Amino acid sequence: MKRRLFQVALIIFLFPFISFKTSSAETLPSAQIIVDGEEIETTYTLQNGRLMVPDLFFKNTGATVNFNEMYQSIAVDRGNIAAFPIGRTYTDYYDQNERKWKRDYLKTTTTKINGTPYIPLRITAEILGMDVSYDPMLKRTFIRTHATTEAPKAYGSIPTTTKQIALTFDDGPDDVITPQILNILDEKDVQATFFVLGKQVKRFPQMTKNITNAGHTIANHSFGHPDLSNLYTSNVREQVLSANSTIEEVTGTRPSLFRPPYGSFTRADAQVFKDLGFLNILWSIDTLDWSGKTADEIVGTITSQASPGSIVLQHSFDSSELEGTLDALPRIIDRLREKGYEFVTVDAIPSS
Ligand SMILES: [Zn+2]
Numbered sequence: 001m002k003r004r005l006f007q008v009a010l011i012i013f014l015f016p017f018i019s020f021k022t023s024s025a026e027t028l029p030s031a032q033i034i035v036d037g038e039e040i041e042t043t044y045t046l047q048n049g050r051l052m053v054p055d056l057f058f059k060n061t062g063a064t065v066n067f068n069e070m071y072q073s074i075a076v077d078r079g080n081i082a083a084f085p086i087g088r089t090y091t092d093y094y095d096q097n098e099r100k101w102k103r104d105y106l107k108t109t110t111t112k113i114n115g116t117p118y119i120p121l122r123i124t125a126e127i128l129g130m131d132v133s134y135d136p137m138l139k140r141t142f143i144r145t146h147a148t149t150e151a152p153k154a155y156g157s158i159p160t161t162t163k164q165i166a167l168t169f170d171d172g173p174d175d176v177i178t179p180q181i182l183n184i185l186d187e188k189d190v191q192a193t194f195f196v197l198g199k200q201v202k203r204f205p206q207m208t209k210n211i212t213n214a215g216h217t218i219a220n221h222s223f224g225h226p227d228l229s230n231l232y233t234s235n236v237r238e239q240v241l242s243a244n245s246t247i248e249e250v251t252g253t254r255p256s257l258f259r260p261p262y263g264s265f266t267r268a269d270a271q272v273f274k275d276l277g278f279l280n281i282l283w284s285i286d287t288l289d290w291s292g293k294t295a296d297e298i299v300g301t302i303t304s305q306a307s308p309g310s311i312v313l314q315h316s317f318d319s320s321e322l323e324g325t326l327d328a329l330p331r332i333i334d335r336l337r338e339k340g341y342e343f344v345t346v347d348a349i350p351s352s
Contacts, residue, residue: 028043028044028045028113028114029043029044029045030042030043030044031044031140031141032140033053033057033121033140033141033142033143034140034141034142034143035060035061035143035145036143036144036145036147038060040057040060042054042057044118044121045113045118047107047108047109047111047118047120048107048108049107050106050107050108050120050121050122051120051121051122051141052108052111052118052119052120052121053118053119053121054116054117054118054119055067055074055076055084055116055117055118055119056116056229056230056231056232056266057121058076058119058124058128058268059229059233059266059267059268059269060266060267060268061078061125061128061130061143061145061147061267061268062078062145062147062151062267062268062271063076063077063078063128063268064076064077064078064233064268064272065077065232065233065268066232066233066234067117067232068083071083071085072085072086072087073085073086073092074086074110074117074119076119076124076127076128078128078129078145079096079128079129080093080094080095080096080127080128080129081093081094082123082124082127082128084110084117084119084124085110086110086111086112086117087109087110087111088109088110089105089106089107089108089109090103090104090105090106091103091104091106091123091124091127093127104123106120106123108120121141125143129146130143130144130145130146131143131144131146151267151270151271152270152271152273152274152280153279153280154265154270154280154281154282155279155280155281155282155311155346155349156282156283156284156311157284157307157309157310157311158309158310158311158344158346158348158349159309159349159350160308160309160348161308161309162308162342163308163339163340163341163342164308164309164341164342164343164344164348165306165308165309165310165311165312165336165341165342165343165344166192166193166310166311166312166343166344166345166346166348167190167192167193167312167314167332167343168192168193168194168195168219168259168281168283168311168312168313168314168346169181169192169193169194169195169314169315169316170194170195170221170259170313170314170315170316170317171195171196171197171200171221171225171315171316171317172194172196172197172200172204172207172315172316172317173194173196173200173201173204173207173208173210173211173316174200174204174207174316174317174318175204175207175318176318177315177316177317177318177319177322177325177326178194178204178207178210178211178316179207179210180326181316181325181326181329182210182211182214182216184326184329184330184333185214185216185329186214187330188330188333188334190333190343191215191216191217191343191344191345192216192217192343192345193216193217193218193219193257193345193346193347194211194216194217194218194219194316195219195220195221195257195259195281196208196211196218196219196220196221196243196247197221197222197223197224197225197243198220198222198223198224198242198243198244198246198247199223199224199225200317201243201246201247201250202246205250208247208250208251209250209251211251212251212252212253216345217257217345217346217347218247218251218253218255219255219256219257219258219259219281219346220240220243220244220247220255220257220258220259220278221243221258221259221261222239222240222243222258222260222261223238223239223242223243223246224239225261226239226261227261227262227264228260228261228264228265228266228269229264229265229266229269233268233269233272236269236272237272237276240258240272240273240276240278241276244276255278256277256278256279256347257278257279257281257346257347258273258276258278258279258280258281259280259281259282260273260280263282263283265280279349281311281346281349282311283311283312283313284305284307284309284310284311284312285301285302285305285306285310285311285312285313286301286313287301287302287312287313287314287325287328288301289314289315289321289322289324289325289328290315290319290321290322291321292321292324293324294324294327295323295324295327295328295331296328297324298314298324298325298328298332299328299331299332299335302328302332302335302336303332303335303336303339306336306339306341311346312332
């Protein structure tokens with residue numbers, strides 16, 4: 001009996017500490033770091049006075065970031081490679097000028113926090129040939145990457161001055177919404193662009209064929225719809241390539257347009273899309289149709305925002321929230337035609 005009382009007392013006594021420890025482990029502070037003038041929000045931690053950031057932060061500088069299972073090591077690569085083995089106080093790096101691997105001992109240990117490896121900001125940037133400075137007045141850290149190539153272009157619209165507009169439908173195909181969209185487009189004789197998911201193409205191969213057979217453009221929206229900015233570079237490639245090969249197997253068509261899920265990507269991801277031969281396609285009119293907008297709201301959004309080259313974002317997955325999309329579609333087409341618009345697919349962008 002006494003023992004139990006003691007246990008209860010112990011639990012009550014420890015409880016505030018336990019809960020405090022849990023919440024502090026989950027919430028790290030965050031800050032904006034300026035990379036070539038662009039603000040990048042990141043969590044960080046300080047270790048022995050050194051600023052540590054998530055390994056994937058470096059994708060924002062254009063460096064690829066990968067995890068090597070065999071060596072349990074993170075590799076950050078931008079010509080020069082910096083490797084950070086988990087739990088170690090050193091970095092191995094490849095010096096391109098001397099063409100050999102070197103080892104630097106650090107004042108920090110590469111550590112996983114909430115499952116994410118944190119690596120030292122300054123030494124990583126310097127190994128990769130970038131400058132880091134801290135402005136004590138602004139309390140901001142600045143990185144200059146000295147990138148020798150421009151960031152690959154992302155298209156929010158079609159570069160044109162004529163009244164062309166592109167309807168796009170994401171996240172399909174499915175067997176409920178997609179066939180109804182196809183019927184309306186067929187009735188109205190409009191061609192659109194479908195950014196499909198590899199996993200949906202696997203589930204609905206016939207519906208995928210119906211899209212291409214009707215003359216619409218099929219485009220790549222990743223295999224499983226992850227936020228690519230949270231993935232290692234090898235997994236980003238895998239998401240793009242597996243979706244493309246699935247689409248090609250089913251339709252015989254090889255997409256050349258890619259739209260990252262949530263429109264989320266880093267500079268390094270954009271380089272992956274480009275290296276794999278894709279144009280990176282975003283949008284200029286967001287209907288927010290997935291959130292259950294009414295047909296009136298969707299028609300209003302599109303007709304008020306339409307301009308030459310607009311790319312309209314809508315969806316085609318199985319959801320009752322998309323009733324508005326279906327009801328709005330014939331009206332959108334009629335209204336835009338009245339305003340003198342011609343419907344084009346996103347292929348209208350010349351691949352320079
Ligand atoms: Zn999507």
